[in-house]
Amino acid sequence: TTLYNKILSKISGSVIGPAIEPYMPYFNITIIILVLFVSFSFWRKGDEVWFGRLFSLNMLMFFPSVLDFSTFNWIGLIFDLKPTPGVTHIWVFGVGLLLQITYLMLSYTVRFRYTREELKGRGANEQDINDVTRGQVSYLVLLTTLTAGLTAGIYIAAPYLTKLAINPIEGLPVPHMLVGFLVVVFIAAALVIYLRTSSE
Structure with a gap:
């Protein structure tokens, strides 16, 4: 993602950049192995709470990809760069x-x-x-x-x-207010129907 590439470029351009430059090709593999280990540890717990944490971890890693396609440049609030999606x-x-x-x-x-x-x-x-x-x-x-x-x-x-x-x-x-109002009404109606059917 754009944010991930920017972070890598920041690390490469930092004081420790020259020291870790030879190992940068292994950086992605290290992150993947680490995330897989953490995910497997969460999965091994086998209860709903840890599955929720596993989902949160996955969404945290997935979110930068969503930001690349956002109509508002959220990444620009963190770094001064233009989103360039890789996928x-x-x-x-x-x-x-x-x-x-x-x-x-x-x-x-x-x-x-x-x-x-x-x-x-x-x-x-x-x-x-x-x-x-x-x-x-x-x-x-x-x-x-x-x-x-x-x-x-x-x-x-x-x-x-x-x-x-x-x-x-x-x-x-x-138009924006009318469409927003209709969406709110639709969501409220769906919620009421769901609650009524759940209580029966």
């Missing part, structure tokens, strides 16, 4: 979507394990427990697949929908 926006979107799906799968897998342990504690039959787990996993896979497909569809269709909607919206007196 495409599709790649960034795909990785972000994969991170979200992976976190959901890991998080719900932990909950499924808790459910299995609870059922075993109540003396449930092993076959019944396996059937419950199989149903939960099937539902999770279906839900994440549909969500990922819908999200990808919206992402791909968004530029075309923007082109179709820009002319009618420009004719409104305060």
Whole structure:
């Protein structure tokens, strides 16, 4: 990413730059190995809290790629440079979507394990427990697949929908406020529906 390359250039141009210059080609490999070790350590903990920390670590490393495609130059607040992405926006979107799906799968897998342990504690039959787990996993896979497909569809269709909607919206007196209001209403309605269905 632009930010990562800038940090490397700052290190190379610092006082310790000449001393570590021969080892700079191994810098990326060292970071990858270190991150893999930390990620594996978090994963080994095997509970929802540590999976959340693993997700936070991944998002922390992923966030600079998002900044490269931001319409506002966030990187410019840190360094005086122009974003020059090294990957495409599709790649960034795909990785972000994969991170979200992976976190959901890991998080719900932990909950499924808790459910299995609870059922075993109540003396449930092993076959019944396996059937419950199989149903939960099937539902999770279906839900994440549909969500990922819908999200990808919206992402791909968004530029075309923007082109179709820009002319009618420009004719409104305060388009940004109206669109913002509609979005807030939509989110509020979705939240109310979700809370009602969850309580039933």
